Amino acid sequence: MLDADAVYLDNAATTPLDPRVLEAMLPHLYGPRGNPSSLHAAGVAAREAVEEARWSVADLVGAAPEEIIFTASGTEADNLAVLGLARACGDRRHVVVSGVEHAAVREAARCLESSGCEVTWLGVDEAGMVSPEDLEKALRPDTALAAVVWANNEVGTVQPVGELAEVCAERAVPFHADAVQAAGRLPIDVAETETPVSTLALSAHKLYGPQGVGALYVRDGVRVEPVLRGGGQERGLRSGTQNVSGIVGFGAAARLAREELEERARHERELRETLISGLASIPGVRLNGHREKRLSNNVHVSVEGVEAEGLVLLCDARGYAIGSGSACASAATGHKASPVLLAMSRDEREAFSAVRITVGKENTADEVEGFLEAFSAAVEQLRRVSPLYASS
Amino acid sequence: MSYRSEVIDHLVRPRCVGEVPEPDGVGESGHEACGDVARFTARIEDNVLRTVRYKVYGCAACIAAGSALAELVDGRPLLEAARVSLADLEGALGGPLPPGKEHALTLTLDALHKAIEDYWNRNVEALLADGGYAGNGAARGKTVVAAMSGGVDSAVTALLLREAGYEVAAVTFRLHDGEKGSRSCCSPDTVLFARDTAHRMGLPHFTLNLKELFNRRVMRDFVGSYAAGRTPNPCVACNAHVKFHAAAFLADRLGFHQVATGHYARIADGPSLARPEDASKDQTYVLWPMPKELLARTVFPLGDYRKSEVRRIAEARGLAVAYTPESQDICFIPDGDYRKFVRKKVATEPGEIVDGEGRTLGLHSGVVDYTIGQRKGLGIAAPTPLYVTEVRPQSRQVVVGRREDLEVTEVRVGVMNWFLDPGEASMVQVRYNSLPVPCTLRDAGDGYWVARLEQPTSRVAPGQSAVFYTADGERVVGGGIVARTGS
Incomplete structure (x- = not known):
């Protein structure tokens, strides 16, 4: 039951589908469908559509198209990177992961931990920042990979990914960055001189594309062991027939995101600043995350004396959709304090009282004013x- | 996960929010570290919850449950409010809460019950008075307060009374902090379970906090007895000073006539105590100190049933308690290690282990570790097994001897409680689950009586109860505490 008049301020959970993206997808939903692996004309058409989308997604992050592996979600891309990098360098049994990762990376690392790998969890400062020095100290000769989220999905803190990737590159340790929240909001360039990441996770539905499509950038020459086995699609790294319409949507969304990135970010930042200063006038409301180095669309606050769930539902009843802490966590695991906030030295009460307000390109200043009230x-x-x- | 519209409605338009100024009862359940705290305040007059207000810090389900519960009980008589069950509350919220949120019902209901408990507790001085609470027993009618522990016996007791046409109110006592399944945030599982069992039978349920009374009258005596070389029986002390007094206290407050427990015993004319139908479960031995005026208003429905029948009744009526295991230990020492418990409470000093002639046979690390008749843990090699025959706390000596040295033929008894004329006493039981032996009784003056046993009896320890029965062995004449033994 979607209220058509509701104001949507939970863009970090998922973004609305851009009508232009839908337009691009429609022919692949309505029309005669081919399997991209088939030899006939329908197959060829599907394959061409997928390859065109691959170009667009690659362009968004400065990669070559053959370095893009399509997956069914950002979570799958993160799992493929963490598990795949670790398993590709068999005898190295040490992994370095930050304490503020999305569950997709965190749980994949725990999976490695339970199968005998040693995991070093990197601490963060109060703003949620990982320090390159800490990362450097954590690296060992037997480190199989390091992973740090580009921009955190809860508090929106943007990490110094260039420096972090550089630290790893110097030591020839593969480095994975989850850029699901960052892509489309921050300029991303995986060129070796910019951000020498080994792998990078992306997702379509965070940048106005469809749900159910993700991608993993895998730098040319980096070895990744596939997780899914089967027909050998996606250079053997992700078997399974491609979600053609979804991938086409991802391509269209990536192209628009690249073209409109600056304008969107500027618009979001304006709304974000209105929100931050408006919320600051309510007593007992505390901003979580870095004041400046944060995603253009993210506001994350702890509200003294109340718990997030009731706040989210009351806002919902008043026509405003916001997120509680992390939308994924509240629905899936029930009553647990966010590990990300705990890593940032917040106590449980602050964690339970945290809400996330994330604006998008469609939001207006009026909506934000109405929301504050x-x-x-x-x-x-x-x-x-x-x-x-x-x-x- | 999504909530029903009723939950959202209570969240958006919460009822009865706030705090009653100068409340008669305050109850809080939960802990902020768990993420949920519910607080109820109430103004209570003439056993009616005149005003109930609530506050909740927690998830939406908790806030809604607090609102729905406050609305259900605001302005209601206590007896009605105390009957509101988890199922009633769930119904008021439109049906089951989403998985993982059921805790909201338990938490808010517990907070309300703690507020009512607090109300009783503010008037509890009468129970702490030196002579104990005698009760006014002014009320008449078929009304009874039934003590419920969460076990099968007390549940079936309440059930039988209800089926016999009584108006029943269930009560659970908080006696100590050693309950199994205790969590920081809610009441112990036993209390929650007893409450739920009562509610499933449609009965109002109350909780009384008797920790102070229990500590003064049972636990201190228990610890002190070991230190003084006596062997205490805490169940006797509880029946003498705590359980029935508290039930009568609540009955008087509610205007109820009688009190009931799940003890296996009968009440005969006099009133006096009589053996129950199920001799293997006989609890008359621990009930002897019941004040006569309380016995006069007590009902023991299980006196006419066998334990196996009680289990069958519970099963037939679908009481979940039918499957709870029998409890045998001392309730406030869940691990059964009473020596460790006593050692934590009193300083112990080493001393000598001697024989009947005063020769030192070995050393011990504290008299609290020894009771009459004990064979294990002496650490002395001897050609025949040695037993503790006497504990002398003053000289810190533990006396040991042969099995036959334990046998006594004379028992001096004090702190008497008589139901019938002492002249009717012709048998005495000196241990729980032992057979009574024929005896002759004479008044030794100063409140003491001496029983001459017709056959030598072993392991009679000072501090234990001596209970006298009639010639047919069926009725309790009276009882007292063993002060000294002789042969």
């Missing part, structure tokens, strides 16, 4: 109910 009222109502907040 609704949010303030919701906070006040919940604090009246809360035994842990003494109103002064």
